[in-house]
Amino acid sequence: MFGRKSHSHNAVRPYAEGLCSLLEVPEGQIFKIAEIRGGQGLHRRLLALGFHPGDLITLDNEAIMNGPVLVRNLTTGTRIALGRGIAQKIMVEAAGSDEQ
């Protein structure tokens, strides 16, 4: 449903309907955080940084050479850089048109 990008090095896992990881969404479009996977430590850290399920986010930028991605949280107005391994654990879904 969203233009998927191919990332050969991380095989695409089967996700629940309509979910995909932050690494697979195109830059500049608005998505909603559905779920944060990964260990408790990471989970808590992202929550503390103000990234909660339900927030609208957009992918601003990706560094070259498998570098980090730059994520903007539109709900709280913050921006963070996330390593790919971490970005991969943030699941997003399409944002409803009213939310956009």
Add this chain to the structure above:
Amino acid sequence: MNNKSPVIVFIGQPNCGKSTLFNSIAGYKAQTSNFPGTTVTHVHSEVLWKGKVYSIVDLPGTYSLAPHEPQEKVVLTHIFKEKPDLIVNVIDASLLSRSLELTLELLELEYPMVVVLNMMDLARKKGITINVEELEKKLGVPVVKTVASRGLGTDVLMETIENALRCQTRSIAPCYSREVEKRIKELMDILPEDFPIVANKRFTAIKAIEGETLAADKFISEHDLAFKQELDRLRQEISALRDAPAYEVISAERHHLALKIFEDCCRVARPKVSAIDKLDNLIMDPVLGYFFLLVIFAGMFYLIFKVGSPLETWLLKPWESIRLSIESHFGRSLLAELLVGLVQGIGGGIAIVFPYFIPLLFLMGFLEDVGYLARASFLLDAFMHRLGLHGKSVPMFILGFGCNVPAIMATRILESRRDRIVTALLIPFIPCAARTTIILALVAFLLGPWWALGFYFFNIFLIAILALILKRWFKYDSPGLILEIPSLKVPSLKSIWQKIYFNLKEFVRFAWPILIAGSVLLSFLSYLQFDRLINTILSPLVSGLLGLPQSLGVTLIFGFLRKELSLLMMFQALGVGYGQLMTVITKTQLLTFVAFVSFFIPCLSTLSIIWKELGKKVTMMSVALNLSVAVIVSWLIRLVSSLF
């Protein structure tokens, strides 16, 4: 601590301007920069306001009261062990809704509290209008607006603090949704008698549900199994409310409450895309960004040299003539020797160190305040991973160009000890201001700027190689990067000037006296011909291995104190003025000397900070690593130059 003066702690999320606010009240004492995680330790100051003394503490920033990074834990110690009389919660008003999450957590402590909306200028630029009265009503504590970088609102803040201390009104914990509240109450009621209460029962219950550390859970289950079972049941019930772990549910409660308060108290106009945003996109661009990175650092180097070298030439002249006139007046008496030492020490500080030190401080301050450090971390993260580190180490390396000591302190923001050690082992190889001075004053000034630039790049290349070697040694398990990118800010000249002034003061107070004393001491030693003894002992290394004039041996001993000392001593040891240096040593010898002095051992202050932060073993490793690198590199320089 003084019992009479009330203790006030500044708490807030990283980069909200706590230290800037602290400085504008207490005078420049805390480091500031536009990077989350600048402050890594508490800074304390007594402040006199209207005849009363207040004891104010600036703390590291923390995103929540569940700390992850070592420096964030300092905040908890201050809240719970040292029981402040008042919490000043500083908020970046341009990030109000996110910042309120910590505020709500702090309100749960039910301590007397004041909220500061800092960075009001940025909030206004972002089109955010905040209704302060409404916010005060919602939070139940006084709210003050400030622009710390321009010192606006500090008087009102001090008045509000005084008032709050007098009234001793405690903050009221925020109310969550009914289902969650019900469980919190339930847990409060069954807290065992001997349960360690922090702050108050409600706070304790909430933290127990959030289960901050599994260690605490283990403690609870060992002590009171029945209670642990109840706790688990309540956690599960809360968890079922939103189909998420209990800690996420509580966190989401705060998140939504914060968003609600934000919506009720603020109006947001649709912001325009400003020139600053466009610039930001350019310097973060995945391709152009690297180009700017190179231009910025090469440009910095070039500028420092362009400003420094004519200044150096101009400033050196009077000192040279004073030196010559002393020698012609007094001949080679003890007095003359000592006077020459004194003149070299004082003059060296003014004429050789200042011309490069000040421009370097200025440009570093500029980069820090604009917010470039975090952006460089983003751009270089991928490279750093190849080297076995991650982007979060980049700011420390950049700080290292100023001085290695704060750079090593800053490694506290790295979560893993392995990363801290590797970064701290690499930082001493970064050419700090002192070594940059040597490189510019000797290599660039005498051999030409391209040589110096080459040396600089070689130095950076060397660090990359060392990182690769260290990566083999220390198993690499770097966690991914998580770093907030602060907004680009227009740096205030006042803040940059304060930083320069602060560093200069340190230099004049500590380093310069050492330079002068060292210089005089060397004169004295050479008058007694004692330096010959040291030179003879070091001769196998200095002339044998490095191929340098034997008389340079003694300068190495001094170089351990301050790297600039070796440079100043060099002239004295060789007995020539600045202009005639190249008549007594060759290009190769000069390069070998600079390389060896740069690397042979971290200076005394760097070593002591490594010791303090990471212990004896790491310090020993650092010395061994530096020494071997210095020998190998100097030897390589000899080898290469003998081929041509």
